[in-house]
Amino acid sequence: MTKAADRKSLTELEGAALAIIAREGPLTPYAVKEAFRNSPSEFWSGSAGAVYPLINRLEKRKLISAKADKGDGRARREFSITAAGRTAMKEWLVDAERAAGMGFDPLRTRLFFSELITPAERKAFIAAALARMEDGAPAPAVDLPHVKPLHDLWSRLRVKALKAFAEKMK
């Protein structure tokens, strides 16, 4: 019998944390936190209050496990993904249903309501947003395989979408 906690599917945060640990090998909680902090999306805040408890939850569910402390002074625990963790992670990763969902885009949300401002205000807003989106992406700090290309791809498409929308509003 599997316990209820084991059956519950992973949240996005849990899945991403597992994936990071799976990819980067043994990691300290701090390293996981930094990985989130350096993500190009503001969605992943990587706050201590989120990540440390998260790591503890994952350990309690035996999806990750810590190598014995090296005992060299400070308490550092390096976590690796377990077999069960790998299974759960893969299940999360190939969830096409969730992947297909639209997610959340603060730009799209605002464009939905763009008729509530005057054409002049709209024009100014679009120009300001474009400026921030186009000028050099702040160079995602993580240098993991797909991070930069994917970030750039998504950025370009959002710019294109905004321009298309602006064009149609003219």
Next chain:
Amino acid sequence: MTKAADRKSLTELEGAALAIIAREGPLTPYAVKEAFRNSPSEFWSGSAGAVYPLINRLEKRKLISAKADKGDGRARREFSITAAGRTAMKEWLVDAERAAGMGFDPLRTRLFFSELITPAERKAFIAAALARMEDGAPAPAVDLPHVKPLHDLWSRLRVKALKAFAEKMK
């Protein structure tokens, strides 16, 4: 002197709720809840436990106000946006800084980690995601001005992005 609560800028949920009320004229809390529930993005769950307290908060902050109950039996309160609400809403709506943020995309998140599965698994995942994304959008239930076109535009671009990524992985 403005009170702290007034100075605090709106969350996405608060901003969107205000915008809905601004656009749709006097609305009951239930109608606002349904507007969120019918949104094409799973991000806006429109649960009762989120919306009713939200409406109360907005009223307490005097960003919306209820017309006197019509007294016809059941307690129905119809809320309209106030002048202060309109100001706060516009400030939220033209916030280009936040609009430019990448937001959250469950597809993008998974593609970041797509090297953790085998090429065959990846191919299957991409096909499954594409199928769900391309087959007729479940027709957004709300028929507000930009909802459908924007939803379609974003959908098409996400499909294009996924195809581009799949191509590059070959």
Next chain:
DNA sequence: ACCCACATGTAATGGGTTACATGATTTA
């Protein structure tokens, strides 16, 4: 020695989700 970045947490708070409760209105 001193400062700053590294590293690991916890407490208070806020707010969203799920599930439940309750009554009114509509429809079969």
Next chain:
DNA sequence: TAAATCATGTAACCCATTACATGTGGGT
């Protein structure tokens, strides 16, 4: 009139954010 849906809420729970506390290690 019984069932379904409309409509409004509330309570328990979960979890992320902010802010704080604490200690280590390396550089100057």
